[in-house]
Amino acid sequence: MSAPAVTAALDEVHILWTSEGMSCDGDTVSVTAASLPSIEDVVLGLVPGLPKVHLHNKVLAQQVGDEFMAAFHQAARDELGPFIFVVEGSIPNEKINGEGYWTSMGNDPVTGDPITVNEWIDRLAPRAWAVVAAGTCATYGGIHAMAGNPTGCMGLADYLGADFRSAGGLPIVNVPGCPVQPDNFMETLTWLLYQAAGLAPMIPLDERLRPTWLFGKTVHEGCDRAGYYEQGDFAKDYNSPKCQVRIGCWGPVVNCNVTKRGWMDGIGGCPNVGGICIACTMPGFPDKFMPFMDEPPGGKISSAMSSVYGGMIRRLRGITNTTVNEEPRWRHNRPKLTSGYAP
Ligand code: SF4
Ligand code: SF4
Ligand code: SF4
Structure with missing residues (x-):
């Protein structure tokens, strides 16, 4: 404009x-x-x-x-x-x-x-x-x-x-x-x-x-759970902290910033705190997003694809995560220095 x-x-x-x-x-x-x-x-x-x-x-x-x-x-x-x-x-x-x-x-x-x-x-x-x-x-x-x-x-x-x-x-x-x-x-x-x-x-x-x-980005782009989506790790019920796309979240296609901004004083923001995005900011709301608790049509395809490559990436990251959670082997209390120091 x-x-x-x-x-x-x-x-x-x-x-x-x-x-x-x-x-x-x-x-x-x-x-x-x-x-x-x-x-x-x-x-x-x-x-x-x-x-x-x-x-x-x-x-x-x-x-x-x-x-x-x-x-x-x-x-x-x-x-x-x-x-x-x-x-x-x-x-x-x-x-x-x-x-x-x-x-x-x-x-x-x-x-x-x-x-x-x-x-x-x-x-x-x-x-x-x-x-x-x-x-x-x-x-x-x-x-x-x-x-x-x-x-x-x-x-x-x-x-x-x-x-x-x-x-x-x-x-x-x-x-x-x-x-x-x-x-x-x-x-x-x-x-x-x-x-x-x-x-x-x-x-x-x-x-x-x-x-x-305020409305240039999607809910998904700011969501605390986006890492789960990327790794193909999806919630099966509303008690899970994982990505909710399979239980009705429309976040990937909805223009809204509450996942970044929170609701009050930076706290909250629907999917961040367990509420699926029902697209309440959108011109097509509510009709184009009903029934609310069903998996969005596009979510089926994208989450199926994400499950394949995301699942593999998640497993590889799991191995790396185990490795980086261990301290280097030269940190010990034995009488010999093994850090590789060369005077
Ligand atoms: Fe995207 Fe919704 Fe999953 Fe968050 S919960 S990562 S907005 S699909
Ligand atoms: Fe934003 Fe409404 Fe979706 Fe909540 S339900 S994330 S306020 S569009
Ligand atoms: Fe506002 Fe209408 Fe929603 Fe009430 S139902 S909070 S008036 S947008």
């Missing part, structure tokens, strides 16, 4: 965050575990160079009801000032809602009618300096958009169009994950805030609108 010049130099930014799409609020909860930086540090102005940030997220807000909704209405009237719009949860198709509506946030102050999330997106996305989709539901549709769903759910780019540009000239920024990895989200938000301050270049995104530095 091309990188336009940095033009913004904002010193104050609101973050308007709706989790009223088809959502479980899991991404908001996940983000409270971030430490690089923490959301508290960003809101309290403890990260040097960032604009002053005002966070409006219903789960983390002190205000409720009309007081909480006031900033959203102001933004829709262009009275709030620059803001980043964060969408959590997938977007239902309100064109097929029958007599009612699928999901809403707040009420129209005049009519008292519920305002759908789709209406909020229509009002706020074009006015936002940047638009961020947090979690796989918001990015690509996620669980709510799986086959057989009644709501016609979709991701934000499906709703707004892949060519959408915010008021700041940015494409939608997608940070997938179910939930989003906390530091992945905060690092992305921090980049955007530095960009808003005029201190960072255009955020680099791949063709699926993901930050390239």
Whole structure:
């Protein structure tokens, strides 16, 4: 994606965050575990160079009801000032809602009618300096958009169009994950805030609108168990510390960094700690990866090949490992030096 010049130099930014799409609020909860930086540090102005940030997220807000909704209405009237719009949860198709509506946030102050999330997106996305989709539901549709769903759910780019540009000239920024990895989200938000301050270049995104530095590698490439895979040593059940490809891990073909990054403070990261990768960050999730506990089709072939050459390499390494676990023979307490020293 091309990188336009940095033009913004904002010193104050609101973050308007709706989790009223088809959502479980899991991404908001996940983000409270971030430490690089923490959301508290960003809101309290403890990260040097960032604009002053005002966070409006219903789960983390002190205000409720009309007081909480006031900033959203102001933004829709262009009275709030620059803001980043964060969408959590997938977007239902309100064109097929029958007599009612699928999901809403707040009420129209005049009519008292519920305002759908789709209406909020229509009002706020074009006015936002940047638009961020947090979690796989918001990015690509996620669980709510799986086959057989009644709501016609979709991701934000499906709703707004892949060519959408915010008021700041940015494409939608997608940070997938179910939930989003906390530091992945905060690092992305921090980049955007530095960009808003005029201190960072255009955020680099791949063709699926993901930050390239976060989603450029596979789970497998960072997995603690990759050595077992290479040596053709596979887990037969979920109690094993070995590679889990034969019991359902999709890691070799999934773009996600949690095996490198961990989950909280560097700890965890699904396969590292015994959870198969079910590909929760992927646009094809969940349908293309089900049933979750079955061996992935590609895994059968690659693990069979790895079993042959990996098994042989493992045995040879076992011999070498035994050898290098023994000290050299000249380390002894006998009266004669046998180290090969030549005075
Ligand atoms: Fe919940 Fe996962 Fe959807 Fe986030 S992506 S709202 S955690 S179901
Ligand atoms: Fe790869 Fe999964 Fe095995 Fe880890 S557990 S090495 S990600 S297949
Ligand atoms: Fe999701 Fe797999 Fe990454 Fe775990 S390792 S967060 S299941 S994509």
